[in-house]
Amino acid sequence: MTKDGATQAQPADRAEIVDAIATPEAALQRAVAVLAEGLPVAIPTETVYGLAADATRAEAIARIYEVKGRPRFNPLISHVSDMEMAAEHGVFDPLSRALAEAFWPGPLTLILPRSAGSTVHDLATAGLPSLGLRMPDGVARQVIAAFGRPLAAPSANRSGGVSPTRAAHVAADLGERIALILDGGPSMVGLESTIVKVEGDRLRLLRPGGLDAAQIEAVAGRPLLRSSTAGATIEAPGMLASHYAPDAALRLDARDVAAGEALIRFGGAALPGEDTARLVLDLSPSGDLREAAANLFAFLKQADASGAPRIAIGPVPSTGLGEAIRDRLERAAAPRS
Template structure:
């Protein structure tokens, strides 16, 4: 298994591994990421190999400041406004790639755009320490449940990497929101840890939904975040022996016969539910139940991101043309 060090003691060891071309599992405010030097093709290839991620699925590049971001992506006024308001934080912007950007082509998976995010916490300090942008998808086997704790990451990837940095449970709990600006219009490519309503309030325009053909950004695979169990959504009645992912104070019919119950938020708070989503999905999967039944969760605010992740967890595992 990997060495696990606290964020307070891991910076120099993590920097040494990154500069040597190795991926490191690190905490972010959203979920744990598998970080490597975005300018080094061998390092980026190791991310794909460790995760078992298909190489047509691009990666988010993380930066420590706007100077680094400006060296990589072309910001239009609307994208810059969002960066100024929400960075550092759980927002990823899809931008045209600057021709002079020193980002390895493997990161982009053939696209002429780049997905950029400025995170908080340990990963930001690590980027500043190595002086290079880091590609960092979620630290989990491709298609499986994202890790929101060092223990979950080590159990999944620990045999394939040298270091897991333990920053405690991630506070947001779901991946970043991905937005693309196109001629004064904004398109939501993936809902996430920043609610669409907050973005719209700053931008002054509505976020458009709907995807084009192919993958435009990381995190757009139809089947993703999947446990071993099947996932059944928006249930109003539980079959005996199913595991129950509950939400709010009222229970679905038959809940007393569930094999196990985890309540994302007894008080119905979407922020609490988002923070608990992946850890509770993992906990219910570990019970050995064949099915995880999920009570309805309102789609407003962070509920949009929660429902997005649950729909992908419930999708057929070969829907994107690969095995999850």
């Protein structure tokens, strides 16, 4: 026990998993106790599972970077429970506020100037004058509200690897490095948040994600501008060229399958040679991009675990959520340092 009666966090080699659906109050209390010690907690969000820690404490944020092996020039998103908390840390222009009101809670991150009174630590923003803010839905939002401060929370996996969409994924990757995992079931969206930034009259897409760009454009009344991130300043998570990568090599837009490859396809259409594949998975046999997004990371992990030396990825449309799916696949297939 600590002096305030909270339970001391368990050693990192015995990660505790608490069912946040069956025992929500116990899960919240346990999470708040561990977060108060400056330790990270794996929490479920509608996008992917996040590795959350107090965004206002340097040592807590440092532990996120250490657990993940994440480069410290790569900023973290700060997650809030309501607009009042968001306004304490970010300066909202009219368009950013309209987008927040339309899509929060949900899979949208806004890059905003930091407010003068923000207590989010420089480590979370990688020293940038801006910060990323998101209001997640479900268990994560409840944890933030109970804790009372923003939580920095990148995906709960080792840096550069495949993002987790189930508590079991977190346990397999980080179970020996953290004290607590809240199990909220499978992530509903399955892709990280869409990240946008307002620049005067321009609205720029920094990372496609779980919110369709067309929905953002409909609210904004203007196009969402894309630009190459090659050699660009890292302004937000997910901008590194190589990211989300399994151990096996990826071959994109495959039209056939080589013997021994694992295959991940889309739309129910068989590919020549797939009878010789080690494993065949279909992101969505019916061609539903939402279903495909929700399955993407889990299927990459399953294909990687098959032992295949290479994973063939069948063609995926680039429209709607397909833009974000292809973004993740292209970064996963990029040359690795």
